Amino acid sequence: MLATDSQKYRLGLFWFSNDLRLKDHPLLVRAAQQCQHLLFIFIQSPQQTRGNRFVASRMSAERSRFQWQTLQSLNTKLKNLEQTLHYAEGEPTAILDGLIEQLQPDAIYRARQVASEEKHPWQQLQSRFPNTTFISAAVQSIYQPDELPMIVDALPDTFSQFRRLIEQAAPNYGDAQVLAAPPSLPPPPTEIDQQGSQPALLPVDKWQARLGDSSTTDAAEETQLTSPPIKGDEDTAANFLHAYFQTSAASHYKETRNALDGEFTSTRFSPWLANGTLSPTQVLAALGKYQRLHGRNESTYWIYFELLWREYFQLYALKHGNKLFQLRGITNKPVTGCLYGERLARWINGTTPYPLVNACMNQLRTTGQLSNxxxxxxxxxxxxxxxxxxxxxxxYFEQQLLDYDVASNWGNWQYIAGVGADPRQGRHFNLKKQQQMFDPEGDYIAKWRGDEGACGAVIDSVDAADWPVSVPVSK
Ligand SMILES: Cc1cc2nc3c(=O)[nH]c(=O)nc-3n(C[C@H](O)[C@H](O)[C@H](O)COP(=O)(O)OP(=O)(O)OC[C@H]3O[C@@H](n4cnc5c(N)ncnc54)[C@H](O)[C@@H]3O)c2cc1C
Incomplete structure (x- = not known):
């Protein structure tokens, strides 16, 4: 629990990011106690939506729908406490610069960010406004920095070393305590015009009215969802957490977690952990309760084990900064890798020669979800x-995954590419064997139509000099 001083600030600015909840939010509780007025904002940075040389856009319509639904729901919760979530689109530094100049807040609160793009505006604002207090906390992690047995720069190079140190230092993960949502919140500042005369910053519901609900219809048109889209809000997350631990799935998690499909084969908590409507502490508290009721075994422990992977990658991103996004990763090892457009398109569209890969990509492209x-x-x-x-x-994963999390995504990609935390220097899966092990009857391939687009044995329709290759492709 963070230290607090009652109502010492006239005005606080609470900047929501990937912590879109009211429950189990120590930073929010602290802000509510310290400030006489609070302004809640969420900023959509264009950097996180527009394209680059790898993708046309970094956020799919489905991801955008998921985020928007979450924001609306958070706004409803805030409204119940006589507050409002304000929304802005633009460079966070520029938007906040203007707001700080205008409103002169005493303190700014934000969940700790681990990657360079997200950290950058915070650092810039800190140096630009030395008289404002900037307060952040690791509300999306299991452990606060002072609870870790090492400083970030001394994070071990492998997960196993990290896990051993953590388990020695903090063995009782099942004792996690969940913090209640604040029963009330300080009111918004009177300077903020609720009618929306400040174009950069609008209450979420007014922004929605301005968009004419296009944020949700676009998503529905672009994706052919086979099941109802999942909701990103705090109540859905809490209900799902509860439903999972009502079953006996946790007692079998280790045997089922590698399945390609199926209800409760793995926890499916990741979309809510990623947008922060669920905290890892809430998961651990529910897991602890389950273990006390039904007993602890290797499977129940393994849920904690996987959450530690998530924790490891958060710290890994903090430690390695921009290396997270570089071709040579953290190893600086020379690697090859081209940007062959036709191959990338085949991978994305599920038309490679490998039906299992195609099925997975079809699922990812149309739902934003894919098993580990x-x-x-x-x-x-x-x-x-x-x-x-x-x-x-x-x-491409960033664009599509509903559970996109910068640290987990880039850390896992580096691991498989052999430029990250893998002591075996990368993973090459035998696709035939994977199919035999995880889809022996071909049910998954049939469900996601992995056979339909398969392009035979030849991947490229042209050679390096752009001449058609001699064996014609089937599609
Ligand atoms: C190439 C690649 C990219 C990935 N990108 C992401 C991403 O953007 N966001 C994301 O949350 N996970 C990512 N993962 C990790 C993992 O695939 C997902 O966390 C998992 O599939 C989510 O499903 P689940 O909630 O049912 O997981 P479970 O198996 O039930 O695990 C419980 C929780 O532990 C955490 N976890 C499990 N495995 C990992 C892992 N390998 N790394 C980090 N955390 C883990 C997740 O928070 C997960 O919700 C990626 C993995 C790979 C191989």
Missing amino acids: RGRQIVASCLIHELQLDWRAGAY
């Missing part, structure tokens, strides 16, 4: 069979 095993298989294929630059795959 599926991610490993398609990543390995992109790197090893298609010999593409692994960052093209990582950016």
